[in-house]
Amino acid sequence: MKDKSTSGPKMIGLTGSIGMGKSTVAAMFEHAGIPVFDADAEVRTMQGPGGELIPAIEAAFPGSTGPGGVDRDALGKLVFADKAKLAALEGIVHPAVGQKRAQFLKDNADEPLILFDIPLLFEGGGHAHVDHIVVVSAPALVQRERVLARPGMTPEKFEHILGLQTPDQEKRERADHVIETGVSLEETEEQVRALIEVLKAQV
Numbered sequence: 001m002k003d004k005s006t007s008g009p010k011m012i013g014l015t016g017s018i019g020m021g022k023s024t025v026a027a028m029f030e031h032a033g034i035p036v037f038d039a040d041a042e043v044r045t046m047q048g049p050g051g052e053l054i055p056a057i058e059a060a061f062p063g064s065t066g067p068g069g070v071d072r073d074a075l076g077k078l079v080f081a082d083k084a085k086l087a088a089l090e091g092i093v094h095p096a097v098g099q100k101r102a103q104f105l106k107d108n109a110d111e112p113l114i115l116f117d118i119p120l121l122f123e124g125g126g127h128a129h130v131d132h133i134v135v136v137s138a139p140a141l142v143q144r145e146r147v148l149a150r151p152g153m154t155p156e157k158f159e160h161i162l163g164l165q166t167p168d169q170e171k172r173e174r175a176d177h178v179i180e181t182g183v184s185l186e187e188t189e190e191q192v193r194a195l196i197e198v199l200k201a202q203v
Contacts, residue, residue, distance in 0.1 A: 009114045015121035016136030019147035021181035026117040028192040035108045038117040112203040122166045135175035138182035
């Protein structure tokens with residue numbers, strides 16, 4: 001947790017394992033009027049067609065971009081087996097995301113609550129920099145059904161991804177609040193609305 005005496009909005013860190021419905025819940029917070037910062041979405045935009053990171057990435061990794069922006073397969077083959085190249089890519093991407101985050105904080109300085117959608121909140125140490133940790137969770141069977149329904153997903157890929165993530169049970173134990181998504185969307189949204197009221201009352 002960050003220092004509670006810090007001025008400015010209270011920061012919600014939203015996380016959850018693959019297939020738990022984190023993006024859906026983040027959208028519910030946004031729909032309820034809570035500003036949401038989605039770092040992954042920012043990266044996709046900056047690496048998409050005409051994105052601001054395209055020139056730097058192409059210069060560092062020739063042939064990794066095209067009219068559609070970054071060719072993820074081509075870039076992946078170049079960097080993920082080479083720690084030095086991966087570090088070089090992170091050296092391009094991370095500062096840019098940091099600038100977007102700083103601008104988001106500036107733009108929403110007067111808000112009571114803001115939300116950071118962070119898939120690897122615990123794995124990356126981000127949990128230490130937010131005021132409230134919210135974990136999105138569903139039963140393991142529901143999670144598995146959702147993930148295996150995705151195009152191109154296999155049981156092997158799913159197990160590999162799970163192995164890289166903090167286990168759901170541990171996330172739940174470390175959370176300040178848990179949003180259950182193994183229920184209807186209406187019930188999930190009601191949980192979100194109720195939590196927002198609780199958090200606003202604490203501001």
